[in-house]
Amino acid sequence: MKNGLPISKSIANRLLICKAMRGDDLSEVIASPAFALYPDDVRLMAKHLVALQLSNDALVLDCQNAGTVMRFLCAFAAQQEGRELTLTGCERMMQRPIGPLVEALRKIGADIRYLGEEGFPPLRIVGKRLEKTPLQMCAPQPSTQFISALLLAGIAVETDVQSPYIDLTRTVIRDFQAGRISRLEDVEKDWSSAAFWLEREAVGLPIPEEIFSQLRADSEQGDKVAQILFEQIRSRSLTAWDFSLCPDLYPAAAVACCVIGLQPAFSGLQTLRLKESDRIAAVEEGLRAISQDSQAVVKTYADHRIAMAFLAAGFRVDNTACISKSYPAFLSELLDCERLVALREGDSMPVFQDGLLTRIQTDEGRGKKHALIQAMPLMESEFVWMCDADILPPSMPASLPNADLIILPLRMESNNTFFSELLTLEYAAIQSFTMLAAEKGHPILCSGANMIVRRSAWEECAGAIRQDIPSGDDMFILEEMKRRGKTIVAGPASLTATCFAPTSLKALLKQRARWAGKAPAYQDREILLAGGWTVLSNLFVYLLPGWAFIKWVADMLLVERHHKQYAYPEKCGLKTWLWGAVLTLVYPLWMLLCLSVGLFRKKW
Helix, strand or coil: CCCCCCECHHHHHHHHHHHHHHCCCCHHHHHCCCHHHCCHHHHHHHHHHHHHHHCCCCEEEECCCCHHHHHHHHHHHHCCCCCEEEEECCCCHHHCCCHHHHHHHHHCCCEEEECCCCCCCCEEEECCCCCCCCEEECCCCCCCHHHHHHHHCCCCEEECCCCHHHHHHHHHHHHHHCCCCCCHHHCCECHHHHHHHHHHHHCCCCCCCCHHHHCCCCCCCHHHHHHHHHHHHHCCCCCEEECCCCHHHHHHHHHHHHHHCCCCEEECCHHHHHCCCCHHHHHHHHHHHHHHCCCCEECCCCCHHHHHHHHHCCCEECCCHHHHHCCCCHHHHHHHHHCCCCCCCCCEEEEEECCEEEEEECCCCCHHHHHHHHHHHHCCCCEEEEECCCCECCCCCCCCCCCCEEECCEEEECCCCHHHHHHHHHHHHHHHHHHHHHHCCCCCCCCCCEEEEEHHHHHHHHHHCCCCCCCCHHHHHHHHHHHCCCCEEECCHHHCEEEECCCCHHHHHHHHHHHHHHHHHCCCHHHHHHHHHHHHHHHHHHHCCCHHHHHHHHHHHHHHHHHHHCCCHHHCCHHHHHHHHHHHHHHHHHHHHHHHHHHHCCCC
8 A cells, every 4th residue: 555544533633632722833733744644634623723723813614524623623612712713514514413512511601602503503602711510421422522522622521421432532632641642643543444445355356465554453443343343244244233333334334245245234323314424325325326237326425434435345436535534545545456457458447537437348469459449438427537557546636627638747666776766767857848848738748547538539539549559549649639629738746646667677678669669650740859859869968079968957857847846856866866867878778779679570
């Protein structure tokens, strides 16, 4: 797993409240390089707490659909003397009850007013000094987070409610006060997120090998029981399960049981109707849809756990953006597993459309090009995102530029050999030149390994693909789109995909020779001029005194531009320039070798 499991948002949000209660400067959390990788709910909590620290004005804080943020901030803000605060959220948040928490806080003097329906957000809060009287919170409660919110705010609570989430709250408070946990970087990985990989394993799909090594066996997270639950599902021995103490596991378990034909008795589902969606209804609707058509698009109701539950089992969903609420890297990790189904002859080909994954089986001996021709008429969305199987794609975009072809950047990861270090520099220079030309409105190269096309435009231009030449479909499409005046743009850095250096000289020579072998078939003037200049500029290294220095500087400026914008800013510097000097001197010979092999060997 490239990014790994996310930190537990349950622990992280509890820790953030503890730090805010102590008066820690939370702007340091936001400035951390790891902040962008945290679940959306954690980042939202941190940003709202920082806003409260930096401003004494009356604030309106949007909690979106994050129940934890709404409830924890409610109890926290209620005792911030003199502070005026409005807590609001999305439409679904307005339907999620908060009455028991508000009434408990009012009993000890809190000034909280409903701005809409009684018992539901939005809330208007004026912070006051609260009484020290212990609160009674008896079962049943719509959410144990009400009790956790009070405990985190330093309010004494007497309760008969038993929950691992309440136990976790007390543990975080105790460990924080004892100095055993103080940074978000120290927060353990999330068992509820691991459940989707356990689900995937249970239905017989590949999972990352190192998944379990990231989890703490002694964790106090209630969802640690996922390992027991899914082991029983995988072995088909599960007959019944009570989700009262682990409701977040229900969507994954329900989908897994449906896929393998298991029909256990589920109970303890009462709180699921009050989550980000009505999870009981959402799961049932999704299961009905896939039972009628395995290619149906499941409606997620913007609920991250519904989306991940169906995606993990190989189904399609209508919304992947919501996943970042708890597990930002999930889709990339999932597609990393899917890339094990390669683009080789006879394998199935991943085609991405608006975040949906469709796999089209190729015919033996026909390869990727034939798969594309088969796949495109089956696509239903306006845009189709195509990635090779041997790359790690970025997270799916929430929106796309209005264009017929979006050329997306690639970065190459070295395997730390002499050979691959030079190769990554070559790739960086090519990619930088490619993106720069596209940005200036003169596209000369695109990569079928990472590009987005408008389906109608692709079908209109598909006749330009040369069936007699192996590969090259992306460049022939580019040429035809330019000829027809289609809109071609460069995609943003956020859509950079990661590819890997070939592991052998033979594999690389085969790839580069294939590129050279199809070059004589190109017809676009700009593409031909760029290719000709590439050949001549490399030959000038040996023919013109001083040209090697000029080319070295020019190439390294391109490399540094690529690293800063799309790849690895930390690699810019003297070491990279020294590697570039070596590449400048040896590359002309390598280019001539590829040209010679590519032009004389027609089929690979």
